[in-house]
Amino acid sequence: MREGTAPLIHREDYCAPVYWIRTVDLCFDLEPAKTLVTSKMQIERNSAVAHGPLRLHGEELTLLRVLINGESVSFRQEGDELVIDNAPDADFALEIRNTCAPEKNTALSGLYTSGGGFFTQCEAEGFRRITYFLDRPDVMAVYSVLLRADKARYPVLLSNGNLLEQGALDNGRHFAKWHDPFPKPSYLFALVAGDLVAREQRITTRSGKDHLLQVYVRRGDLEKTEHAMNSLIASIAWDEARFKLPLDLERFMIVGVSDFNMGAMENKGLNIFNTSALLVSPATATDADFNRIEAIVAHEYFHNWTGNRVTCRDWFQLSLKEGLTVFRDQEFSMDMAAAPSARAVKRIEDVRNLRAMQFPEDSGAMAHAVRPDSYVEINNFYTPTIYEKGAEVVRMYQTLVGREGFEKGMTLYFERHDGQAVTCDDFAAAINDANPGSELSTRLDAFKRWYSQAGTPRVQARGRFDASARTWTLDLAQANPPTPGQDDKLSQVIPVRMGLLSHAGAALPLQLQGEDAAAGTERVLVLDKAEQSFTFVGLDEAPVASLLRQFSAPVVLDDGLTDAELLVLLKFDTDAFNRWEASQRLALNRLLPVVRSGEELTLDTAYIDGMRAVLRSDQLDSAFKALALTLPSEGYIAEQLDVIDPQRIHAAVGTMQLQLARALRDDWQAAFEANQVAGGYSADPVSSGKRALANLALQMLVLDAVQTGNDIWPGRAYQRFKDAGNMTERMGALTALVFARAGLAQPALERFHALFKHEPLVIDKWFALQGRAPELDGQVFARVKQLMQHPDFSLKNPNRARSLIFSLCLFNPAAFHRTDAAGYVFWADRVLELDAINPQVAGRLARVMDRWTKLAEPYRSAAHEALARVAAKPDLSSDVREVIDRALNVEHAA
Template sequence: MREGIAQAIKRADYAAPAYWIRSVELTFDLDPARTIVASRMRVERNASGNGGALRLHGEDIEPLRVLANGQSVSFRVEGRELVIDNPPEGDFTLEIRNTCAPEKNTHLSGLYTSGGGFFTQCEAEGFRRITYFLDRPDVMAVYTVTLRANKARYPVLLSNGNLVEQGELDNGRHYAKWHDPFPKPSYLFALVAADLVAREQHVRTRSGKDHLLQVWVRRGDLDKTEHAMNSLIASVVWDEARFRLPLDLERFMIVAVGDFNMGAMENKGLNIFNTKYVLANAATATDSDFADIESVVGHEYFHNWTGNRITCRDWFQLSLKEGLTVFRDQEFSMDMAGSASARAVKRILDVRTLRERQFPEDAGTMAHPVRPDEYVAIDNFYTATVYEKGAEVVRMMQTLVGREGFAKGMALYFERHDGRAVTCDDFAQSIADANPGSELARTLPHFKRWYGRAGTPHLTARGRYDAPTRTYTLALEQHTPATPGQAEKLPFVIPVAMGLLTRDGRPMALRLEDEPADKAAEERVLVLDEARAFYTFVDVDSEPVPSLLRHFSAPVRLHDGLSDDELLVLLAHDPDPFNRWEAGQRTALHRLLAAVRDGQPLQLDAAFVEAMRGVLRHETLDPAFKDLTLTPPTETYVAEQLDHVDPQRIHAAREAMVLQLARDLRADWEWAWETHQVGGAYSPDAVQAGRRALANPALQMLCLDATARGDVLWQGKAYQRFKDASNMTDRQGALWALLASHSEMADPALQRFHDQFRDDALVIDKWFILQAAAPEKDGRVFARAKALLKHPDFTLANPNRARSLIRTLCGENPAAFHRTDAAGYVFWAERVIELDAINPQLASRVARALDRWATLAEPYRSAAREAIARVAARAELSDDVREVVTRALES
């Protein structure tokens, strides 16, 4: 903590280090109050550098001794660096002995204690909290690690790589020695010392090698690890089959810890996970939890190659590993889903996340490119832009070169760069070079603007049909609004997957003029790489309905001017499931925006209601797809379409839409509820999960309608379902139905839920989330959330618990947060200040809830700015929070 904002680090200033560290031997004498760390490093001068002083990063640690080639050497501590002004000439051995205090490390960055054990989190800059080092991703070393600790308290001692030795020591202590043969940056270092048990599985890869997989958890949680292990096995098999990337260590370990700032961390061979993404069984985890575990386990395993074997040259290249690996875990999850409909549901969910999180970021005060140009606190750039938009950039590459071409590009990428720290440009060049005749190779210099420019492009499409010539001309034009620090926006390369339908919904053959007849196809990809372009299709017998941006082929905002009638054609007939869902969302959005802008009560027209009934009753559509289509756009997404946002007006309009759909489709919801029940043993597979994904929202709609009519029948059914449910998905679905309808039975259900699961931390997190996320009514949700701060089970010290209440309320419940009396903003400011004192990373993420304050209407706008200014005025703020609030005030 310190006054003033730290100096920004700029990508343009990157320079290779003056020294390299090629190998390091670490020895830990683990003690919660005072851990002693001894390091022995082989240091080389960078032949292309200027030498000079050796500056090693260090933070909140105490140096005891420094030796160079076995001799004491003069050093000084200057701010956050240990400086050796006159290191020996040539290569040398550097030994440092220092201490750190894990039990005082509330930042959960570096070495810290949790639940009586030791854990680490070194990404991005946590290793410097353990020992002095060149803590930057382009310094890659081979690590040998020895851990020593009390055996009774810490019977399990783990680190990266392969176990090479273990044994007993005096005074009830023991040791374990680990060696990782692969060079890695310090951010991938990990250790664990705790009382844990493991689920183990041996697997044989295609090369015929046997490997040990382990999932380590605290005692009592072993029965919740089967799905995580199955997900890990599936990840190993998939990556070798899809990209020919095998597991490269003798063992691969996952460790679950309850106190963790992130979801998980891909440390080489020793992944440390938030318990949220490991522990699951039918009684405690929902279908969504099971899906998230599969995705996150896959993501971290896939980092073994895309992030570990090839890593980032500097933190500006973060999307090199994160965007690529998000793309890989999305592809993995779609392949695991099986059916085409389940794959489509996954794609829709990913796009919905992008739009609700990344599009606002691109339009807000913290807007930044996929490859940022500067940062103050790198922890602030673990963002939806780097991850989700970065994944879309990779997906566009695959679209431009094809699936097989992308696999060829990946192979070339590993051939060129394995074992190195490289850049986003190196990756894009590899994909293009492996596909020399592709659209990516042709447009590569322009395509790479996706890495360097912030903002979401607006794509405008207009079509003109000429009956006499039987031609249809499609005009595409792009424009990207200015973002902080970037006024000029040159055109992006935008792949537009598209088709044309007749007015009765039949696909048309597409052939551009001057193309031979055998080029005709029902879908094709247009590549827009200029500000505007025109495409003329021939042999078009009637005026078509364009279906553009199929599969969401580029992360842009599409403006195609389609009428309601045309959108309803797509909703009923589009062969692309994404655009079918999109058509339903847009018809709902049109009605919501009209009500919000006019300030009139929303009243749905018969055509829209009948279209929604058609979706609900459709004989072949996937139930989960139906749920997604029937769920109106979120309040956050509606707000993003407006220049002046009144959160209460948006909330009222959306609640009115939901209530009318509940009322007008009552008989259809009853049909959906009755016909989508799941019998037999629980499974999180796509078929069962899909049925529950429609049955539970149907119950919610029936409760909402019944409560509005003063009928307690469906409330009683929901309460009974809550009590009798054999799995958490149905139990939580019934509880949400009571909460969302503001039923009088909600409170006793909440109490029963808490009593039943009071000893399960992850389920109690759900208990807090449900209450903080409930639709606001007369200020009740905000009042409940504020009161929950004093609940005995609430604590700011645990990131999961703090997120479950504070981040849910401030970031995911606009109507409860944005109050005319400004109480929500006061709540926000107080929590940010409190969190910043103990965990700046978490505090800065909560602070992001007001990134878009400048778009608010009055009185919200002035009150929000006042709250931000209050936080910014604090003398003692972390770099993490000060960067967020300072940039917010500059907007």
């Protein structure tokens, strides 16, 4: 484990390596306790940089032999580096033999064992835990791999690329030889050895080439891989159709493993997946799981080009591959949704996720730019800023140059950089150079501030109507609040997609002053200064502004709209995102005043009538209704406040939910009955939307019934739970019972566990549901502590740890932020405990305290005490040390 004394690494200090590794021949003799690794590398000195020693990275390895051109060589070990001071100037062969201990590798980085098999995770710096190497993304080599293992225990032997040969060896062992013809950095290396079975499919792509697709899982899980295979086939077809990017290997393999720190990994031709991101069946997975797996399979496949064929020069450029590939998987998912309404729902869900995870990061201790300037531990920068905000930056490129222009830019990007390790600037240049004269071309340098400036820009919009001139002027202003290390920000380039509506709901033609005629009812304005004004002509009344349509930029918008104007947007706007946004704003307008004041909330008739109209509308899809009628999360409400009292927020949301449940009782019942899905299960958008609205309606009906002492709806929910033909309906009914604290909740939980005790991913849902249940008098917190002792709970499995501990600490503010500080004590205990097992998971849990300085008392002081307690441990990993130190330094900066 790396300790917390790791140095600060700066982007500006990047230097190309003194040596290149051009080819690698690896041989593995696989044994759980001690695996022998022999590496033979062809080394070439980089003539473009000053001569220096050859420094190879290595961690937790036992070195056995070092040879250059077959002869022993002098070397020294300096910390975690193997240093050869007098390496030849001419090309040479370097051979290293070492051992590693996979079964002791609880960090799950490098080569480790899980469920009786061998697996690897090399991103970001795991390859150095396998053998000594130039473990950096700009060193790209062609790999050949020989795997040797016991055939009975490990009948399947996989690595990157194409299978060249396999056969038997003495003593019951066997071998497999693999070769990847494409140069790749070490982080994309992978091997798998185990007793696995495969779903196989042969396809012929548009280019006329035949390929073998394989999804490997442990025995018993094969029936849950059909959706993943279908998603892979769809991804291959989409990427070839949309971006002309073909599958480039004879085969493409996916492997599932239950012990995995991430969702999945895009190793060239051999993707390794967390089983939670791979395995689904209607009986064990929800609609959300089906959608998530489709997106993750697509994401990892799309990395084959955006990440593998063209990779990052250094880890500061991480969003070059991750932000771009998230954008690509979002586009894919919208295209798979097909119908405009389903596409809009997908966009809303993506923005909800951005606001729930990335916006808080922007306002916390770990705020960083899409391309950071420094880091201590790169594992800490696999963040929503790199991924989700990075995707929004790519989306803005497309908005500014158009869909066709963006595709031209992508084509130029691959023409220029295929087989290279490059930077975000290279991507920007390709998009810009392919689109001369675009809205981007005159603003490129300013646009790239999205890569260098942290924080979420605030945009203020106000309208001025001149009745006599029949003009309406939109005044826009932007500002970006200070973030750690960045106080003064320059103006960003912000595309504002917009339209105007009459108060009767008609879309108005848009004609800017100076234009000859109106040009449609929607357009993109570009805000690139601190303040700008845009005047529209030919208007007979003050319009209702619909701004930031489709969430055209990752900003916080203050448009000053009244409730009456928001209701116009909710009812009439042609942009589904802004209709949904109006529903959220209307809810916030009622929640925030009572959270700030501590007064009781009483819903007004106008709001209730507006929500009733949504529920009764025959023009809106069920999926959209479910989103519009779901209140803002407690975390998102906290983001709107300067001082956060989690208990006040929880109380206000609970009161509003209950009043909404009661006021719309008859409508909820009608919606529940109207949205039953008959026949066999399908995860299509229409069926999924109906189940989502039916589940929300049932939750509201059970909540109201428990408060009024009516047993009918709890009884119906329990019956639905028992009779459900799919996991979406079963979990919906169970959630309704648990969240309403119905008397039947505990019997249902016990029955659920008995039904699925042999399904680990389903039991994760069981733990997570109890960790996220609405708090009441400390009961949920006590239950979580009790569940830590459950026979099925294990801290060593990342999925299980996240299901319970993260559900409490990250997603249940009222249960976690306790006035007696017990939640913070629990958090500190778990961070320290996890840090000794798996620093990456511990580092992510440590992030819970990023925004502790905004807490009201007594939470703030108690949180500081917990942070100081963790910080006092001398041997923290660098993963945790960086997060804790930055959290504490925020207080000093303030």
